[in-house]
Amino acid sequence: xxxxxxxxxxxxxxxxxxxxxxxxxxxxxxxxxxxxxxxxxxxxxxxxxxxxxxxxxxxxxxxxxxxxxxxxxxxxxxxxxxxxxxxxxxxxxxxxxxxxxxxxxxxxxxxxxxxxxxxxxxxxxxxxxxxxxxxxxxxxxxxxxxxxxxxxxxxxxxxxxxxxxxxxxxxxxxxxxxxxxxxxxxxxxxxxxxxxxxxxxxxxxxxxxxxxxxxxxxxxxxxxxxxxxxxxxxxxxxxxxxxxxxxxxxxxxxxxxxxxxxxxxxxxxxxxxxxxxxxxxxxxxxxxxxxxxxxxxxxxxxxxxxxxxxxxxxxxxxxxxxxxxxxxxxxxxxxxxxxxxxxxxxxxxxxxxxxxxxxxxxxxxxxxxxxxxxxxxxxxxxxxxxxxxxxxxxxxxxxxxxxxxxxxxxxxxxxx
Numbered sequence: 001x002x003x004x005x006x007x008x009x010x011x012x013x014x015x016x017x018x019x020x021x022x023x024x025x026x027x028x029x030x031x032x033x034x035x036x037x038x039x040x041x042x043x044x045x046x047x048x049x050x051x052x053x054x055x056x057x058x059x060x061x062x063x064x065x066x067x068x069x070x071x072x073x074x075x076x077x078x079x080x081x082x083x084x085x086x087x088x089x090x091x092x093x094x095x096x097x098x099x100x101x102x103x104x105x106x107x108x109x110x111x112x113x114x115x116x117x118x119x120x121x122x123x124x125x126x127x128x129x130x131x132x133x134x135x136x137x138x139x140x141x142x143x144x145x146x147x148x149x150x151x152x153x154x155x156x157x158x159x160x161x162x163x164x165x166x167x168x169x170x171x172x173x174x175x176x177x178x179x180x181x182x183x184x185x186x187x188x189x190x191x192x193x194x195x196x197x198x199x200x201x202x203x204x205x206x207x208x209x210x211x212x213x214x215x216x217x218x219x220x221x222x223x224x225x226x227x228x229x230x231x232x233x234x235x236x237x238x239x240x241x242x243x244x245x246x247x248x249x250x251x252x253x254x255x256x257x258x259x260x261x262x263x264x265x266x267x268x269x270x271x272x273x274x275x276x277x278x279x280x281x282x283x284x285x286x287x288x289x290x291x292x293x294x295x296x297x298x299x300x301x302x303x304x305x306x307x308x309x310x311x312x313x314x315x316x317x318x319x320x321x322x323x324x325x326x327x328x329x330x331x332x333x334x335x336x337x338x339x340x341x342x343x344x345x346x347x348x349x350x351x352x353x354x355x356x357x358x359x360x361x362x363x364x365x366x367x368x369x370x371x372x373x374x375x376x377x378x379x380x381x382x383x384x385x386x387x388x389x390x391x392x393x394x395x396x397x398x399x400x401x402x403x404x405x406x407x408x409x410x411x412x413x414x415x416x
Contacts, residue, residue: 007191008256014199015263021199022206032207039204043264046197049190050269053183055143057272058151058293060180065286066159067173075160075290081398082291085391086299092234093301093387094331097308100227102327106220107316107368146268149297180289187272191260198263205374217372224309228379231305232386239390242397246281246404247390253277254389262382265374270385271296278389282403283396291395295388302383303348306376307334310348311355314365322359330359348380349373 025035066075101107134149136142142150162169239247254277257270264270271292278288308331315322322330334355349366356363369376396402 007194008259010195011198011256011259011263014195015202018199018202019206022203023211025203025207026210032210036204036208039200039207042200043197043204046190046193046200047264047266047269049193050266050272051146053187053190053272054148054268055146055151056179057183057187057275058148058289059143059155060176060183061275061285061289062152062155062293063159063162064173064177064180065289066156067162067169068286069159069163075156078287078290078395078399079294082294082391082395083298085394086295089235089238089299089301089387089391090304090335092238093231093305094308094334096231096234097227097305098312098327098331100223100230101309101312101316104223104227105316106223107313107318148293152293152297184272184276187276191273194260194264198260201264209372209374220313221372221375224306224376225379227305227309228302228383231301231383235301235383235387235390239394242394243390243402247393250281250389250393251386253281254386257389258382258385261385262378265377265381267296267300267302267381267384267388270381274385274389278392280405281393282405283393284401284403287396287399287401288392291392292388295391296384299388299391300380300384301387302380303351304334305383306348306380307351307355310352310369310376311359311361314352314356314368315359315361317365317368318362320361326359330355333358348377 026032029035069075069078134153136147136150136154139151139154142154162173236247236251239250243250254274257273257277260273261267261270275288275292278292279285308327311330311334312322312327334351349369352369353363353366356365393402
């Protein structure tokens with residue numbers, strides 16, 4: 001068993017053990033809250049380690065990739081192709097969520113919670129907010145806050161500038177390339193703690209909420225997970241159209257980061273492993289290092305589908321009729337707002353809260369979701385990883401930058 005398969009096995013075992021231990025603590029002890037708080041510290045520490053990696057990793061890999069392209073027109077062409085895929089995937093995700101929530105009607109007959117404090121702070125979306133998330137006032141500030149989109153914008157300018165300087169920038173590019181390789185090694189060290197973090201995250205949430213919360217909202221969760229499965233089918237089929245049977249090999253490479261995102265309910269935690277998996281699959285580093293970070297801001301397929309699904313669910317719970325035109329307008333609003341708030345903690349809930357206020361739906365309806373949001377976030381985080389992995393591979397295929405490692409290995413054997 002190689003190291004990657006071993007880590008996957010450990011994560012799965014930690015996931016199951018976390019459910020069992022969390023249930024025992026919830027059902028048979030009176031100190032579940034303290035246990036949950038202790039476990040949250042462990043998972044919080046792991047996610048902090050991941051956040052520590054992301055800014056230098058994104059900056060280093062993206063700058064090196066763009067600088068070695070050597071042509072600003074090529075960068076623009078790849079960016080346009082990536083954005084085209086992201087827009088199409090966004091429309092599919094939002095539309096599928098809208099269709100399925102109207103088909104299932106999970107909010108009809110749902111008992112409403114008492115209270116109005118959702119604990120989610122939101123403000124109306126403005127173009128100024130979007131620009132603030134897009135352009136860094138200082139790259140140091142952007143890195144400190146892990147604003148991926150800001151890091152991408154700065155790295156884009158920096159990489160193009162380095163390419164324009166030419167040979168004089170080569171020593172600097174070599175140093176930055178060294179930083180990227182060091183950060184990938186650090187990633188390996190941090191990932192050794194993943195099973196412990198997965199156990200802590202799952203055990204803590206089960207100990208706090210118990211399995212009863214899953215039973216209470218079982219139908220809603222089952223319907224949402226079915227919607228997620230259908231979205232996976234759509235994304236994989238889209239990938240198959242461009243990658244052919246190799247899409248299955250891609251899914252095998254994405255298995256570990258997807259499981260990590262699912263277990264920790266954080267697609268951000270899976271970023272380094274996703275980047276590694278794409279390169280093993282055959283995506284050139286310069287493509288993967290450019291498209292994947294951009295996808296983390298513009299291509300959150302699972303989160304976008306959840307936004308339409310959850311918003312209409314809350315409207316159904318309050319008995320509020322939404323016409324087709326209103327729902328389509330809401331979808332267009334979500335298409336924009338889901339891009340402008342990337343990187344914000346509990347971003348999906350913030351986007352939903354902003355959307356509810358714009359369409360006259362009580363924000364208190366978020367209380368229907370808060371108790372189970374962690375379990376829903378697990379599914380949408382895993383979906384974000386799959387969606388971005390397929391998007392990056394397809395763009396690499398369009399650019400003729402997708403190799404087949406198996407064929408290359410066989411060619412080397414023949415030459416010997």
